[in-house]
Amino acid sequence: MSTFVKWLTRLFLALATLIALAFFSIYYLASRSIPEYDADYVVTGITDDVEIIRDNASVPHIFGATDEDVYFGLGFAHAQDRLWQMVLMRRTAEGRLSELFGERALQVDDLMRRLDIYDLAKRSVRDQDPETTLALNAYARGVNSWLAQINTGALGRGAPEFFLFPTAIAPWTPADSIAVGKIMALEFSGQLEDEILRTRAILALPKERVKDLLPDPLGMPINALAEYTSLFPKSEYPIYAQFAEPLDPMIAGLSPFKKRAFAGASNAWAAAPSRSAAGATLLANDPHLGFSAPSIWYLARIELQQGGIIGASIPGVPVILSGRSDYIGWGLTAAFMDDQDLFIEQLNPKDSEEYLTPTGYKRFEIRQTIVHVKDAAPRTLTLRWTENGPVLPPSHYNVGKITPQGHVATLGWTALSAHDTSVSALMKLMKSKTIDEAIAAGETYIGSAQNVTLVDGKEIALKTFGAAPRRAYNHQTQGRTPAPGWLENNRWQGRMPYSFNPEFREPAGGILGNTNNQIIDRPFPNHISFYWGDTERIERWKKLMQNREVHTRESFIEGQLDTVSYTARRILPLIAADLWFSGAQAPDGTIERRRQIALDLLANWNGEMNEHLPEPLIYAAWMRALQKRLIQDELGPLADEFTHVNPVFIDRVYRDTDGASAWCDIVQSTQPENCKDLARIALDDALLWLDQTYGSALTSLRWGDAHQATHDHAVLGKTPILKWFVNIRQSTSGGDNTLMMGLTSGTEDEPFSNVQGAGYRGVYDFADPDSSVFIIATGQSGHPLSRHYDDMGQLWRRGEYLPMSLDPALARAGSVGIATLSPEPK
Template sequence: SFADIDDSAHPLSPFAPRGFAGASNAWAAAASRSASGGTLLANDPHLGLSAPSVWYLARLELGSGGVIGGTIPGMPMVLTGRSDRLGWGLTSAYVDDQDILIEELNPANPKQYRTPDGFKDFEQRDSIIQIKDADPITLTLSWSDNGPILPGRFRDLETITPPSHVAALSWTVLSPSDTSVSAAIGVMKAQTVAEAITAAESYIAPAQNLTLADRGSIAMKTIGAIPRRDTAHQSQGRMPSLGWQKENRWQGRMPYATNPGFVSPAGGILGNTNNKMIDRPFPNHVSFLWGDTQRVQRWRRLMQAREVHTRDSFIEAQLDTVSFTARTLLPLMGAELWFTGEAAPEGTPERQRQRALALLAGWNGAMNEHWPEPLIYAEWLRALQDRMARDELGPMADALTHVEPLFIERSFRNIDGAASWCDVRQSAPVETCADMARLALDDALLSINETYGTQLESLRWGDAHQAHQDHQVLGEVPVLKHFVNIRQSTSGGDNTLQRGLTKGSGPNPFANIHGAGYRGVYDFADPNSSVFVISTGQSGHFLSRHYDDLAQLWRRGEYIPMSLDEGLARAASVGVTRLEPLK
């Protein structure tokens, strides 16, 4: 049965690991905030890094004209890019579009489940999986009215599912009439912001924030189905609920007009970093959980720092490595440590702590690959959260692979008594957050010494924060892996606009494994000045010089031009490859 398949760590699981949801940045400026007098748009979607990249640069010729930008091979559309008149970009909207519902089985017939109107047969289908050098496996797939039945071992669902019950998944992406592809093609054909918003109405899932700019206006619209829930829903979708209770079942989708949208804002600037966009009470909410509370703070600062923006200022923001998190937390963590203590002999923990604090005191928070401070800060923060959480959570603290900045900040500011997290409950003394900060810094410096064994001043963040762009098929093959995998020192971090999400666990916890595989900046005062880049190259063949020729440009924060003018494109080409069907 399907229960033989384990959770998301299983290679056959269709579910991504927790903690690595899609993310992105997108922002736009109206002509009134542009030095060139034309609208501006920037977008860099964040996905898991791989070689070849998920993204492929392409130009498509439609009946409505040419479009150019980032595509995903196999999908007949430019997902982020521009036409001659319109630019568009995507960020993950974090819409609350999944619910788990517990279905009660019929004691007399386990192929039936309870509904508001009595027992009903599951829809079932056998799926045969062929396995090389082994017998095939037959999986029996089942569906209720609420969605597909999940295996009990997935995310340990069986531990919360009563006997004679199963869990079903309601998810907008499972819609039987998904018109998302045709909607995306409609956006490509649109000539104005208004036309693009109208075309996106039939988009279903996964929900996105669509950022738009035409030659005269800018807009942002959340596209995708938002479930309509009953005000009497037992758990508001936050926890598994009873699937046979009518009030827990979805009642269609919310009207598209109620999806968050912002057209031609008065300030002339709009953007999204997966941050909270709108605050509405249940059941009109968009989400209970958002993807960013940190990057947006730095983005606002950069946008407000200039009266007018340019293509280059948008590029500068896209490549910004300053961590708002570091600038917020370090003053709290070091409040009782900066420039204190007596002189200590070389080689002592006290002396090492003083050297680390002296470096951090003069640091501006930039997660620069060439500097030691980002690594010291990252190790310190990681050790601090572990010390604060482990005595309360025990082994469950292992699940906290990434630092939660708001948890640290609220604890150090003692918001609603959160400073109690700093006290080690299993010890008699009452430890303060300053005590935890000092102990965690010593932990971090010990870990750095054991891992790198070098002077603090000689450390490089980029040595720990290498981008792991690995081949998904050949990346583990001995010898061959050295040819197909692309490893590069990179700047940025978990909460910088130039995002490089760290792995969070294992022997290389700061490895960069999730970031902007595509970057694009479009200037509609001079559309041909727009720039693009992907993180590897255009070829999927590791022996091709185009397998990784864009990777160094991407790492250095450089871009390439692309033009909708076919003559210009052919004039600069290095060759032409023709794909022709067999006669």
């Protein structure tokens, strides 16, 4: 017996030793790719020494003898910290994810190849201005120089992910940077899905009910809905239960094609000297994109010949997208310009390779492309383009559900340009010394459209950047739903002049701002959009701005961190009006008593979506259950597309606007229901869900438990065990309709997870520019073993910021490393 125990002990120790060695080996290999910030590197491609000072948050401050050398240093720093992220974005643009991830990535690759994103980026290189061309080439040399350091120094392949998904890393090129820009344009685009969803609603509902479900923003005149269903007989629409399988969760994080509810959003506002306590301009900006680990944003300071520039960049592109220089500050918000149209093309019944045009049938532009798939046979795709744009297969965006038989759908989008000079425009913006120069820079910007809020020391302005398509006044659908592509009046007539884009300067009230709300009201075809990103946050913003005669950096920060829901304050009294404080107190333990407790909590709530309170969770669960009850019977499976509560829809229903209270009657029941009944039933649904999900007293619930920010690794975030090391989760305040937006997922399993928000925040104070502040949601490094992978996360969560100073002495004093790049001896 003792011998058996001895051998068992030896076996256990041997196994433990092997496991320890395996973990040590894995850690050693992975840690080899953590970059050394305090080092000297000999490189090719620069004229003189480049110095990269990383301050105490690992924000690089880059100095060089020439601007090209500085861009080289930025490429070097980006690659050091975010190589895997950059390579994945490039592969996404190329349509080459399947080479790493197999068949589950085919859906993304298929669409990217059909849109021809990467080829369009390559063709756009020649259209950049000379200064941008030099910057793109210098930046690419910097990235490639770090790749050379990895190869010669055996630096763990550059990132630990490359051990799990081994692949050769091609040299970086200027086209890659332009392609990354196009990927970001996709992140901000939602017009295509709006057209498809509106059309599906028109096919399923009476016309008067469509304007309830997909309403125009409050305060905007209602425009007549296009009679899309009259363009084709309804019998010609195919009935498909489902198309392609949903994306594998591991791949979904890589896809740039966001659902309508997740199209980019942002906040930006500015105060003129007359509204600033210090007598100079103020600017706040917090762009909203999907959360990830690491963040899409990367903080950087570059010192060009004209002076310092500091702010938020995106690895892969040599531009500060939101930030300040010695001269101006600028911030971006999604403009929601209607720069996408879906066209229905009629096929030639005698030859399916031809489609109808205003002058007769014409052959598609056809070419084939091969997608290599890991552990599977290569796939050959046949790509077809028309004069209106690329053909979309029925499976993408469920476009087949609104495509009549004998037809195909094509996408018109301004960003599908082989002459895309957006990077040049952003470079000019970044280097502008006056607001006039900054506004002029936008003339060559293509898309996706952005509202650019600008300040210098004395003036504030807002200008919409982006190419707007010119539509005919007699366009059949006004671009709101798909239109026959063979009719001349439905086709784009070129682009509108840049002067057409909205522009606001020196407002009388001294305050400018945008929360993706409608900024201008012009009739079609001179409109900007029918579909806007926000109708709620702007109301809270107006109140905060007008509560003070003058503003400070701190009041602008307060606005960025504001978590009061104007929506909750507005619609709760409508819905609960007949339920609050009604009837005698019910016995403890009954559903009636639980309902009374919930209503009492909400009646005394101020609408603050605070992570520590139960009321936001009760409210959110109730509104979600209510909308589901309102639409499920009329829409059936289409109801699954409406994943987020639409407060304008609920407002119309409970005010009975144009008879919208008809939604409260459950179609399938024999007994008519009213809106009070449905509110009560939905509240009971929500309370049951809360009990099943959290199993605790209502007063013990916490919004932050349900509303965790999900900064997940795009590839490894769903992988068992590894997800605990690579994902960053944080309890957060805010919600779908607060200025500190925390957009919820809308999924069935975790409907209130915080999946999108202000991954970057910046406040620029031109009374004392070096007192400006900024922050990102994770950390600078993309390496999970680096201490800079998540070191900004808790600061961000608590609403804290880092100093945004251009003082090199300050950066040097608290640096975590100073790297010197020296040119190879000649």
